[in-house]
Amino acid sequence: MKECILVSAFGTSNIEGYEKQFKPFLEKIKEEFSIDSFVGFTSNRIIDKLKDDRVKSLEDKIEEIKALEYEKLILVKLVLSDGKENRKIDELINKNKINFKEIIVTNPILSYKKDFIENCLTSDKCTILISHGREDGLIDKISDDFKFEIEKNYDNLKYLSLNRKEESKNVIENLLSIGINNVKFKPLLLTKGYHFSKDIYSEKDESFKKIFVNNNITVEEVNFGLLEDGKFIEFIINKISKLI
Known part of the structure; x- marks a missing residue:
């Protein structure tokens, strides 16, 4: 089954934050699991501010992953608790259940x-x-x-x-x-x-x-x-x- 990891987070206010923090984190995941890994941000305000092709909204990134015909989606929630960002992630997952054979999601961090x-x-x-x-x-x-x-x-x-x-x-x-x-x-x-x-x-x-x-x-x-x-x-x- 073709699978990938999608990391979801609120975002970062500058592209330097993406390059120095999110990008190395994705590279670490790829190194550890040898699985294609992506990141999508839940904050539309951040996306609009950065205006950079390296940074995509969670919704757009899911659409890209669907177009690449991945069958299994492992979604990693980099949210701490049950705020609006967590609810937005859950809504997108529920909306896209029919588009993947399997979707697995981690819990908000503080729930552990x-x-x-x-x-x-x-x-x-x-x-x-x-x-x-x-x-x-x-x-x-x-x-x-x-x-x-x-x-x-x-x-x-x-x-x-x-x-x-x-x-x-x-x-x-x-x-x-x-x-x-x-x-x-x-x-x-x-x-x-x-x-x-x-x-x-x-x-x-x-x-x-x-x-x-x-x-x-x-x-x-x-x-x-x-x-x-x-x-x-x-x-x-x-x-x-x-x-x-």
Whole structure:
């Protein structure tokens, strides 16, 4: 059966991000599995901004794959939780079920909970995990379950999201109450985009870093995205290997 791997993600705001992060990731997958591999972005805004033939929407990439007569599609979701990007992927998969003999899809990353934590996130130092969160403000069960897993079983991990910045107050109060005044920030973002410089590490008072520093907690910065994290890449490759 002719098969291929299709990686789906929100996108990257510049072509350099594609060349330095997504392209090497695809090459790693091809090297590991000797299967044709592609990437499609779910953000039409990103596609319109880049205007580059190297970057295609997920919908257009699926159409290309159909035209190339692949029969089995292995779709790798590089989304963390159950936001609109995940729903868009699911809608496209359901729409195209009749066009392939078989479609296999990985789960959103945070849904792997303990597996993801143990393989990618554990640290000897108290670590603040920062994800994007849902833009629409609705309940995200996958993200909430992941947060509960951390709170229940991992004392040196804390979970925050960009759309719930106010929760940092409770985290800071908890850390100071147990004598912790030095932490590491670990962004759960695929690429090092504007969220790094604007929302997380900016010197403006509303950034996560300044909120912690202004409360006398020093911050060690992890300044790269998940697609530059060897542990994360191996984690995803392991998930793909179980589908092939």
